[in-house]
Each structure stands twice: as C-alpha cells, then as structure tokens.
Amino acid sequence: MSQHLKNITLKIWRQVGPSDRGRFESYLVPEISDEASFLEMLDLLNEQLISEGKEAVVFDHDCREGICGTCSLMIDGQAHGPQKGTATCQLHMRKFESNDTIVIEPWRASAFPIIKDLMVDRAPLDRIVEAGGFITAETGGAPDANLIPIPKPVADASMDAAECIGCGACVAACPNGAANLFTGAKMAHLNLLPQGQAERFQRAEAMVETMDEHFGSCTNHGECEAACPKSISIDVIALLNADYLKAKFKNRKNLSRI
Amino acid sequence: MSINLDSKVPAGPMADKWDNFKEQEKLVNPANKRKFKIIVVGTGLAGASAAATLAELGYRVDAFTFHDSPRRAHSIAAQGGINAAKNYKGDGDSVHRLFYDTVKGGDFRSREANVHRLAQVSVNIIDQMVAQGVPFAREYGGQLDNRSFGGAQVSRTFYARGQTGQQLLIGAYQQLARQIGLGNVNLYNRMEMVDVVNIDGRCAGIVVRDLLTGEISSHSAHAVVLATGGYGNAFFLSTNAMNCNVTAAWRAHRKGAAFANPCFTQIHPTCIPQADDFQSKLTLMSESLRNDGRVWVPKSADETRAAADIPEDERDYYLERIYPSFGNLAPRDVSSRAAKRAVDAGQGVGPLKNGVYLDFADAIARLGKNTVKERYGNLFDMYERITGENPYETPMRIYPASHYTMGGLWVDYELMTTVPGLYCAGEANFSDHGANRLGASALMQGLADGYFVLPYTISNFLAEWLNKPIPDTSHAAFKQAEADATDRFKRFLSIGGTRSPDYFHRELGKIIWDYCGMDRTKEGLEKALSELPALYQEFQTDLRVTGDGESTNQTLEKAGRVEDFFELGMQMCLDALTREESCGGHFRAEHQTEEGEALRDDENFAHVAAWEWTGDPMKPNRHQEELEYEVIKFQTRSYK
Numbered sequence: 001m002s003q004h005l006k007n008i009t010l011k012i013w014r015q016v017g018p019s020d021r022g023r024f025e026s027y028l029v030p031e032i033s034d035e036a037s038f039l040e041m042l043d044l045l046n047e048q049l050i051s052e053g054k055e056a057v058v059f060d061h062d063c064r065e066g067i068c069g070t071c072s073l074m075i076d077g078q079a080h081g082p083q084k085g086t087a088t089c090q091l092h093m094r095k096f097e098s099n100d101t102i103v104i105e106p107w108r109a110s111a112f113p114i115i116k117d118l119m120v121d122r123a124p125l126d127r128i129v130e131a132g133g134f135i136t137a138e139t140g141g142a143p144d145a146n147l148i149p150i151p152k153p154v155a156d157a158s159m160d161a162a163e164c165i166g167c168g169a170c171v172a173a174c175p176n177g178a179a180n181l182f183t184g185a186k187m188a189h190l191n192l193l194p195q196g197q198a199e200r201f202q203r204a205e206a207m208v209e210t211m212d213e214h215f216g217s218c219t220n221h222g223e224c225e226a227a228c229p230k231s232i233s234i235d236v237i238a239l240l241n242a243d244y245l246k247a248k249f250k251n252r253k254n255l256s257r258i
Numbered sequence: 259m260s261i262n263l264d265s266k267v268p269a270g271p272m273a274d275k276w277d278n279f280k281e282q283e284k285l286v287n288p289a290n291k292r293k294f295k296i297i298v299v300g301t302g303l304a305g306a307s308a309a310a311t312l313a314e315l316g317y318r319v320d321a322f323t324f325h326d327s328p329r330r331a332h333s334i335a336a337q338g339g340i341n342a343a344k345n346y347k348g349d350g351d352s353v354h355r356l357f358y359d360t361v362k363g364g365d366f367r368s369r370e371a372n373v374h375r376l377a378q379v380s381v382n383i384i385d386q387m388v389a390q391g392v393p394f395a396r397e398y399g400g401q402l403d404n405r406s407f408g409g410a411q412v413s414r415t416f417y418a419r420g421q422t423g424q425q426l427l428i429g430a431y432q433q434l435a436r437q438i439g440l441g442n443v444n445l446y447n448r449m450e451m452v453d454v455v456n457i458d459g460r461c462a463g464i465v466v467r468d469l470l471t472g473e474i475s476s477h478s479a480h481a482v483v484l485a486t487g488g489y490g491n492a493f494f495l496s497t498n499a500m501n502c503n504v505t506a507a508w509r510a511h512r513k514g515a516a517f518a519n520p521c522f523t524q525i526h527p528t529c530i531p532q533a534d535d536f537q538s539k540l541t542l543m544s545e546s547l548r549n550d551g552r553v554w555v556p557k558s559a560d561e562t563r564a565a566a567d568i569p570e571d572e573r574d575y576y577l578e579r580i581y582p583s584f585g586n587l588a589p590r591d592v593s594s595r596a597a598k599r600a601v602d603a604g605q606g607v608g609p610l611k612n613g614v615y616l617d618f619a620d621a622i623a624r625l626g627k628n629t630v631k632e633r634y635g636n637l638f639d640m641y642e643r644i645t646g647e648n649p650y651e652t653p654m655r656i657y658p659a660s661h662y663t664m665g666g667l668w669v670d671y672e673l674m675t676t677v678p679g680l681y682c683a684g685e686a687n688f689s690d691h692g693a694n695r696l697g698a699s700a701l702m703q704g705l706a707d708g709y710f711v712l713p714y715t716i717s718n719f720l721a722e723w724l725n726k727p728i729p730d731t732s733h734a735a736f737k738q739a740e741a742d743a744t745d746r747f748k749r750f751l752s753i754g755g756t757r758s759p760d761y762f763h764r765e766l767g768k769i770i771w772d773y774c775g776m777d778r779t780k781e782g783l784e785k786a787l788s789e790l791p792a793l794y795q796e797f798q799t800d801l802r803v804t805g806d807g808e809s810t811n812q813t814l815e816k817a818g819r820v821e822d823f824f825e826l827g828m829q830m831c832l833d834a835l836t837r838e839e840s841c842g843g844h845f846r847a848e849h850q851t852e853e854g855e856a857l858r859d860d861e862n863f864a865h866v867a868a869w870e871w872t873g874d875p876m877k878p879n880r881h882q883e884e885l886e887y888e889v890i891k892f893q894t895r896s897y898k
Contacts, residue, residue, distance in 0.1 A: 002534065002609070017809055035533040037644075043538055043760070046813075050758040055805040056813050060326065063499040064539050066640065067424055068330045083643070090643045115470060116810040123447070126327050130439035134432035135391045139311040139709050142382070142389035146346060149400025159393040159418060162425060166329055195391050 002035040005093055009101040010045065012057055015114050022114070024103075034094035038081065039064060039071065041093060042104075058117040066090040066229060069165030072172070073118060074105040079169035079227040087167065087229035107172035111179070111214045122168045124214035125182060132206035133186040135195050148194050161188035163230045170224035176216035181224035183211045184236035191243055201247035201254065208244045261516050261870045263883040266670040267371040272889045273353075276375045279671070280714055284721035291316030294720050295728075297464055297479040298322070299451045299506050302331030303423075303701060304684025305485030306430035307708030313434075313442035315713060320477055321434065321443050322466060324450040324501065329431040332487060332499040333704060336423025337544035337637065339405060339415035340701040342380040347404055351412040353377045360699060361890050363409040363589055364664070364692020365842035365858065367522070367866070370887055371671060372689045379710040380702050384416055386709060392429045394418050407697035408545055409589040409897070415698045420544055420637045426701055430708070450815065451506045452746075453739045454482065454513045454680065457729045461680035465739045467747070469815060472807040474743050476731035480723055481679045481716055484510060485708065488663035488685040490523065492823045492830065493775070494767020496660035497529055497542040503819040504826050507667050507686050515675035516868035516881065518668035518688035520826065521834035524695055524843045525776050526661030527593035530644055530654075531613035540659040541644055543616070544637055545697040548586045550621035550630065551654070553577050553593070555614045559604030565615055565653045576600060584897040591694045591843045591856070592897055594658035598776050599854065601657065613655035622650065658776060662700060664691040664843065665833075668868040668883070672715035673707060676868075679719060683707035688866070693842025747807050750817040755800030759816040762797045763823065769793070770827050774834050779847045783835040787828065791876060794824045825875040832869075836880060839863045860892050 008029040015022030027049075032041050039061050046056035062070040066087040073088045075081035081091045096102065104118065112120040162185070170181035187207055190196035196203070218237060225234045268279040286294065294317050298309040301323040309321040325331065345351040357377040361368060384402070388394065394416050395403040404413040418425040437443040446466065453465040455476065463478035489504035490496040511517045528543045554575045556568055576596055581588040588596070597614050606612050622630050627650060631638070638649045645655070667675050667682040669689050675682050684704040691699065729735070773779075773786035797820070805811040840849040840856035841863070849857045866883040 033534050033536070036536060037538070040536055040538050044536060047758055047760060050802060050804050050813060051756070053802075053804060055811075058810050058812055062325070062330055062501050063332060063335045065335050065499075065541055066643075067421065068332070068334050068499060070325065070330050085639075086643060090640065092643065092646070094646055119810060122326055126329075126435065126438075129432060130435040134436040135389070136436065137386070137389035137391075137433075138314045139307075139386060139433075139713065140382075142385040145344070145384045145388040145394075146401050148388075150396055151400050152396045152398050155393050155396040158391075159425075162393050162418075162428065163421065165424075166327065189393065190391050193391050193393065195389060 002033045005032050005034055005096060006030065006098045008032060008096065011101060011103045012118070013105045014057070014117055017116060018113055032093055034092065036093045037064065037089065038075070038091040038093065039089050058119045060119050061089060064089040067165060069167035072107050072120060072167055072169070074107060074172060076103050079107070079173045080229050085229060085231040087165070107168055109171045109177035111171065111177060112168060125166055125168060125179065127214065128179065128183050128207050128210050129186060131210035132199070132203035133190070135190055136199060137195070150194060154192055158189050158192040161185045161192070161232060161236050164232055165230060167229060169227045169229060171215065173223040173227035174216065175221055175223065176219060178218040179211050179215040180218040180237045180240060181228060181232060181234065183207050184240035185232050187243060188236040188239050191239065200243065201250045204240070204243040204247040205251050208240065261676050261868065261881050263516070263668065263676070263868055263881055264670065265369060265883060266672055267369070268671065272370065272374050275371050276378055283714060283718040286717045286721050286724065288316050290724055292318060293724065294318065295320065295479040296716065297477055297482045298485060299464065299483065300331065300485035300487060301328030301431070301434065302333035302485060302487060302684060303427055303430055303704030304708040305331070305483070306427070306434040307705050308483055308485060308683055308712045309443055310430065310433040310437050311709055311713045312716070313437040319437070319443045320446065320479065322446045322449050322451060324448060324469060326447055328434055328445065329428060331427060332502050333427045333701070334424045335499065336701050337420045337542065338407065338546035339417035339422045339698040340383065340426060341407065341414050341698045342384045342416060342702065343377055343414060344381055344384060346402060347413045349412045351414050355412065356380060356414065358890060359410050360690070360696060361692070362895055363694055363696040365694055365856065365895055366692065366860065366864065366887065366892055367519070367841055367885065368690055368692030369885060370889060375711065376690050376703060376706050379706045382710055383702060383705045387426060387429050390429045390433060392418065392425045405546055405549055406587065408548065408587045408593070409696040417546065420546070420634060423701060426705065430705070452509060452743045452818065454510045455735050455739045456513055456677060457733060457735050460678040462729045462733070463731065463736065465736070465743050467743065470810055472747070472809065472811070474740050476736040476740055478728055478731050478736070480720055480728055481681060483681040483683055483712060484667065484686055485683040486686045488666065489826055490660045490663050492767065492827050493660040493771045494764050495532065495537065495540050495771070497526060497540050500539060503822065505819050505822045507682070508822040508826055510667060510675065510677070510680060512871050514677045514871070515680060516668040516870055517665070517829060518866050518868045519665035519833065520830045520869065521774065521837060521844050522664035522693050522842065523660060524590055524662040524664060525594045525658040527590055527597055527658045528616060528656045529659035529661070530641065531608055531610065531657040541640070542661060543641060543654060543656055545590070547616060547634060547637060550625070550633065551586065551616040551618050552620060553586055553614055553616055555600045555605040555607060565607070565617070574605070581897045588897045589694060589696060594776055595845060597658055608655045613657040615653035616656045617653035618649060619653070662695055664688065664693060664695055668866065672718060673712055674719065681712060681716065683712055693844055747814060747818065750801060750803045750814055751807055753799065753801045753803070755802045757800050757802060759801065759803065759813060759820045762793065762801065763816070763820045765793055766790070766820065766823060766827055770830060774831050777845055777847055778834050780835065783831050786831045787835070787876070790824065790828050790831065797821065797824060828875045829869055829878055832878065833867055837863055837867065
C-alpha cells in the first residue's frame with residue numbers, strides 16, 4: 001500500500017528568460033504519496049501555484065516512460081536524480097523521505113542555454129546528428145532485409161548504443177560539458193553495423209568536428225556513464241576516439257575524391 | 259466548403275489497384291520538384307519519413323514540430339514491434355494474410371483498398387529500415403527474428419528489444435536530419451500549428467505559434483501534410499505522451515476537413531493500473547508480453563492471498579478459457595473487455611482491486627530467467643521502477659487504458675482530406691484500422707504513409723499546379739487567421755477564473771472515459787452530451803492561465819489543447835451515440851451477443867461516419883462513406 005511523504009522542501013531554479021540571472025525559490029510540498037512520480041509532484045506544485053495566481057514552473061517533459069528524452073532535471077546535483085539508469089520521469093517519490101530538501105536545477109552546460117526556469121535548448125545535439133549521424137539510404141530500392149546477415153552479438157552491441165535517448169544528461173553531468181557519450185553512442189550504433197561501413201570514417205570526422213564546435217572536450221571523468229538513464233558504456237567513447245583517429249588518416253585520401 | 263467523400267479507389271482487382279494507381283498518376287519531373295513547397299506538421303514516424311522522402315525527391319520541405327527535437331515524437335514510445343508480410347518464418351504468411359487479418363481485426367470498418375496497399379508496402383518498410391541501420395533483433399545466424407502479436411496466427415512482427423518505436427523513429431529522424439543538414443528541409447522546432455488557411459477552395463498554408471516567444475506567424479505552401487498523431491489524451495489518462503493533442507487535426511477540421519469515426523478509440527489491455535487520483539498518465543506494458551505471460555484473476559472475488567499462494571485450481575485463466583485458439587493473444591478490444599468484466603465482477607487484483615495478473619512464472623520455468631530477461635528485460639525494469647514490485651517474482655498487474663485512436667481526419671486513397679491540398683498521415687488519419695487496430699500495425703501504417711504512399715500520391719495533386727503562383731502569407735486570409743489565433747490566446751489569458759487547464763482536462767477525461775470508454779450506452783452517452791457543454795461553458799468562464807503570452811507558457815499551451823479536446827469529446831460522444839452497433843473498440847452495451855461479444859450491424863452501419871464542422875460542436879453534420887467489400891466477406895469476428 002502506498003505511504004505518504006510529508007514536508008518536502010523544493011528549492012527550484014527560476015529564471016524568466018535567457019538573459020535573466022535566475023535564482024532559487026523554495027516551495028513546500030506538505031504531503032505526497034510515494035506512488036507519485038517526481039514529475040507528478042511537480043504537476044501538483046504547479047496546480048498549487050496556479051491556484052495562488054502564480055506562474056507555473058516551466059520544465060520539459062513528454063512521454064513519462066523514459067524513452068523520449070525530453071525530461072531533463074538536475075536533482076540534488078545529479079542528472080536525472082539519484083536512481084541509477086533512470087530518467088527523471090521514471091523516478092518515483094519512494095526514493096525520497098519525509099522532510100527532505102530537494103534541489104532542482106536545469107541542465108548546466110554552455111552548449112545548452114537556459115530558455116526559462118528548468119527548460120534548456122539542446123539543439124546542438126541535433127546538429128551533430130545532422131553532420132553525419134545517419135546512413136545514406138534514400139527511400140526506395142533497398143535490398144531485401146535478410147540479404148546481409150548481421151551476427152547477433154554485432155546487432156546487440158549496435159542496439160546497446162542505439163538505446164541513447166538524446167536527453168543530454170551526459171553533457172550536464174560532465175565537468176567539461178562534453179558530448180562524447182552522446183556522439184560516441186550514435187557513432188557506435190552506425191559504425192558497428194555492416195550497413196554503416198561505407199560512410200564510417202566520413203561520419204566519424206564530421207560528427208566529432210561538429211561536436212567540438214559546440215561542446216567541451218572529454219577528459220575521461222566517466223560522469224556521463226554514471227548519469228546516463230540508459231547506462232550506455234563509455235566504451236563508445238573509445239570507439240569514437242579510435243574511429244576519429246583512423247578517419248584523420250583515411251579521409252585525407254578518401255575525401256579528396258568526393 | 260462542401261464535403262465530398264469520393265474515396266478515389268483505383269480500378270482493377272484488389273491486388274493490382276496500387277500498381278494501377280502508380281502507373282496512371284501524374285508525375286512532376288525532377289527539375290520541377292524544387293518549384294514546390296510542402297509543409298509537413300509533426301515529425302513522428304509518418305511526418306519524419308514523409309518530410310525526408312519528399313526532400314530526397316527534390317521538393318522544398320518545411321517541417322514543424324512542437325518538440326525541441328524531431329526525435330521526441332511519441333512514435334518513440336511504441337514498444338513491441340512492426341508487422342510485415344515477409345514470411346521469413348515460412349509459417350503461412352503473405353500479403354493477403356496480413357490484409358485479411360487487418361480487415362478482420364478492424365471488424366470490417368476499414369477501406370479494403372487502403373488496407374491491401376498497407377500490407378503490400380509493409381515488406382518495403384523492413385528493407386528500408388534495415389538499410390538505414392535499424393538494429394532489429396537477430397537470430398544467431400544473423401537473420402531477422404520475429405515474434406507474434408495479437409490477432410494473428412503467424413509470426414510477422416519485427417522488433418528491437420522492447421524499443422521498436424524508438425529505433426524506427428530514430429531511423430526516420432536520422433534520414434530527416436540528413437536532409438536538414440543538406441538544407442533540403444527547414445526545421446521549425448518548438449512551433450505549434452494553431453490553424454489551417456484555405457484560399458480559393460484549397461489549402462494554402464498554416465498558422466503557427468512559437469512556443470518560446472508566443473509569436474504567431476504564417477507559412478504558405480503548395481500542399482500541407484498533417485502527421486500529428488492521435489487524440490487518445492481526450493481521456494486525460496492514457497498511454498499517450500503528456501503533450502499529445504488533437505489541435506492540428508481539429509483546427510483543420512474546423513476549416514473544412516471531415517473528421518471520421520471519432521468514436522473508434524482503442525483501449526489497450528496491458529497497462530499498469532492507476533495507483534492514485536493525481537496520476538498524470540498511464541504506462542503501457544507491451545502487448546508482446548502476452549506471447550509468454552498468462553493472464554488470470556482469482557476465481558473468488560473475496561481472494562486476499564498473494565498471487566503465488568493461490569493454487570492453480572483457484573485461478574481463472576479467462577482468455578485461455580474463453581478464446582482457446584488465440585488464448586492470451588486475443589486482440590486488444592476483446593482482451594480489454596474481458597479484463598473489465600473480471601474487474602467489474604470483483605475479481606480484480608492489487609490494492610485497489612483494479613487490475614488482472616499477467617504472470618510469467620510458467621515462462622520463467624520453461625525458458626529460464628535469462629531468456630525472459632533478454633526478451634522483456636527493459637519492460638520488467640520499467641514495471642519495477644513504476645510500481646516498486648519485481649515482476650520476476652510476483653505477477654505484473656495490468657488493466658486496460660486508452661492507447662490509440664483509429665478515428666481521425668477522413669482521407670481518400672491518396673491520403674488527401676476533404677480539403678484539396680491538405681493531406682493527413684499516420685495515426686492522425688482514419689484510414690487503415692477500421693474499428694480496432696492490431697498490435698504492431700501503427701508503426702507499419704505511419705511508415706507506410708510517409709515512405710511509400712504520400713511521396714507517390716502527392717505528385718498527382720501537385721502536377722496540376724506547376725508554374726501557377728500560390729497565395730503569399732500577406733494574403734488577407736492569412737492575416738485574418740493570425741488575428742483569430744492571437745485573440746484566442748489572449749482570451750485564455752484574460753478569463754481570470756479559478757481553475758487550471760489541467761483541472762478541466764481531468765474532469766473532461768472522466769466524463770469521456772465513463773461514458774465513451776470501453777462500455778457505452780445510449781443513456782450514458784446522452785448524459786455525457788449534457789455534461790460536456792456545461793463543463794465547456796465553465797471552462798470558458800472559469801479558466802485561469804497564469805503567466806504571459808510572450809514567453810514560454812505551458813499552462814497557456816495546455817489551455818488551447820484542452821479547448822480542442824472539449825469540442826472533439828462532444829463529437830466522439832455524438833459519433834458513439836449514432837453508431838447503433840458494436841464493432842471493434844466501439845462497444846455499445848445494447849448491441850452484444852449472448853456471450854457478451856460485439857454485435858455488428860452490417861446492414862445499417864458498414865460505413866465510415868465523416869463529420870462536418872458547422873460552427874456548433876454539438877451540431878456537426880454526419881456524412882457517410884459506404885464500405886464495399888470486394889474480396890473479404892463479412893463474417894462474425896471470432897477468436898475462439
């Protein structure tokens with residue numbers, strides 16, 4: 001049966017717009033069921049704020065099933081909060097206790113400017129995919145799907161990386177604001193597959209260099225893996241580095257022919 | 259604008275219709291394609307695949323999404339899989355079999371020719387997605403693996419763990435991202451479509467609201483594609499994402515696009531039961547779980563023991579008992595109603611007695627925990643995160659919830675609505691699933707529409723408009739629509755009442771769920787139709803939206819969406835009231851067999867009900883498109 005938590009203090013980052021300095025504001029949640037999700041608690045807070053004639057706290061969220069990657073909260077200094085391998089929307093209040101004070105901030109990274117309150121702009125992640133995070137296979141004329149057998153371990157390893165939900169927690173958790181886990185995951189998903197080989201090194205160079213335009217550099221802290229709601233391994237960063245290095249040699253010859 | 263329900267189904271035998279269409283349609287030559295601009299609203303499976311493919315063909319494409327990135331669309335949450343008539347298993351599958359299963363699954367309320375085309379192109383989808391690098395599950399020999407889904411006796415479902423929708427959407431998103439990077443698609447993110455503009459009898463463009471600044475602006479094009487998903491959130495509690503809404507489709511409806519079969523909504527049998535009153539949404543547990551899980555309830559309504567302590571002979575495996583040939587894989591509508599009957603009879607399980615068990619004990623004994631974990635691990639983890647219970651040890655608790663909407667904007671064979679130049683794809687249209695959708699067919703339909711149907715059919719319309727100017731956004735009709743939209747959002751801000759949009763959404767959802775949910779009666783629907791206008795009136799006078807209209811304001815966004823759900827909700831109830839039969843997801847208690855199954859009336863209701871907006875949400879005009887079955891004969895749908 002559900003229990004109720006009492007007297008939860010929320011310290012929430014409020015910022016009216018990109019140019020505002022922002023500040024923390026404290027709110028009291030007198031009572032909440034431990035069956036409630038973390039975002040349902042924020043829903044209730046917002047209902048309360050609206051009933052008091054105050055503006056609701058802005059935060060990104062959508063599927064609430066941990067798959068769309070829209071939610072993005074720094075909870076007590078941890079991206080997506082205290083539960084390992086769990087996005088904010090799947091975090092439930094049973095992970096907290098009565099009388100807790102919970103600090104809620106937006107993603108903090110120079111590549112992710114704050115739009116309002118807890119909402120940030122993550123568009124640079126899309127720029128990395130646009131630079132090369134795809135396989136050129138225009139619609140129509142694809143050969144039969146079973147023509148190229150893909151060994152199960154290869155398909156599984158590709159899938160492990162492809163599970164990335166693009167939330168940006170890796171960037172928020174990184175002391176350097178690097179996006180290597182995100183970029184490495186996308187690159188590993190495609191570069192491990194036979195279909196991805198034709199553009200492998202072109203992809204590696206284009207994605208890494210676009211990443212470098214927006215984000216900080218990786219210095220192997222490993223915070224990204226710890227924060228990732230899909231527990232994607234930093235092995236993908238090793239693959240990224242290896243493919244980028246190879247690409248710098250191979251592409252000198254190959255890309256000059258394009 | 260008058261309503262013309264000409265389905266434009268091509269001539270010829272069923273299996274040749276699509277080829278006949280492609281042979282006879284008008285084309286636009288490659289050099290001329292860049293003279294055309296196409297707007298695509300929505301970037302889920304249907305929208306992203308359409309935008310990417312149209313751009314590859316050479317059209318100029320503007321894509322709009324209210325998300326921060328195209329990859330967030332709710333297609334991403336589909337878990338179980340995608341059907342295709344590949345017959346890789348050699349188990350008797352074929353295009354005809356998939357076509358037949360889909361028409362039967364839809365309880366004979368879909369348009370045969372559309373469904374046949376869907377089954378035909380299903381095989382191309384798998385080829386296309388594999389070429390793009392979608393990491394579908396594989397056998398050890400490297401070949402693609404399949405599983406089976408409800409309503410089918412073959413294994414034709416391709417999957418990527420429990421995240422098939424995610425992988426397919428990322429595939430389509432990557433293809434779209436490539437076109438954005440190449441400059442062939444202009445992406446407008448965090449923009450919500452708030453109106454459609456028609457000039458001289460055809461769609462001329464759209465009006466959008468920038469969700470960051472509140473700015474209202476117009477965009478014109480030669481054709482507009484709406485791929486904006488379904489309206490399951492009308493029920494408030496559903497498995498849809500929080501931001502899913504009917505606004506784009508509804509605004510188009512108000513501008514002349516007929517809305518078809520709004521009462522055809524799907525209640526999915528396997529969702530996690532509601533735990534509390536404040537709950538914001540329900541979470542689906544994939545239908546694929548029914549491949550290995552067994553559904554049961556205690557025979558006694560007074561049962562208090564834990565599941566494991568209830569002996570076999572005191573359990574009722576009701577799906578296996580009532581539907582022996584399909585068992586736990588009976589279709590969604592049938593399974594949902596069976597669960598409701600068990601819970602209504604007091605046999606429900608869980609603290610609120612509002613669920614049934616989905617038990618994996620036998621599967622774990624037979625296959626071992628590791629195999630079960632490999633197949634469903636992420637779903638089991640998700641269940642545990644939400645409920646705090648470990649499904650490897652105690653059976654899952656599930657209950658039906660609103661999940662998908664078969665109804666939507668009426669479209670002809672070419673996916674054009676009743677407004678020339680305005681197309682509708684994916685869940686937002688009504689075309690392929692009749693009164694009930696089979697599992698793993700939504701992904702199939704979204705991608706079929708976007709990849710393999712629209713890119714062909716749209717040139718048939720555009721060819722006639724070559725070198726003819728289209729109205730600019732300075733046209734008075736655009737200015738009027740912008741002014742109307744501006745006034746509408748100002749109105750929400752100025753009401754100054756006491757209740758939030760969420761309050762009204764919750765109340766609205768309760769009425770629709772109680773009277774237009776799994777079980778509908780004339781009396782209940784009439785009650786809903788008296789309560790809804792009253793609540794809507796209250797919404798218009800007692801709504802409170804805090805904040806302003808010039809910066810991000812999610813409360814204001816929600817107000818617009820809830821208002822559209824009100825108008826839609828009235829039409830759903832009217833549609834359910836006038837359809838005096840039971841079929842698929844539409845179950846009228848007055849029309850059932852002695853065994854409690856849906857009783858169709860093919861004599862009087864073998865038609866699509868297409869509603870025309872009149873200005874009064876309580877008084878739309880009802881039109882009919884008769885459904886003629888050339889190939890598949892009417893039969894009573896039986897899964898016994």
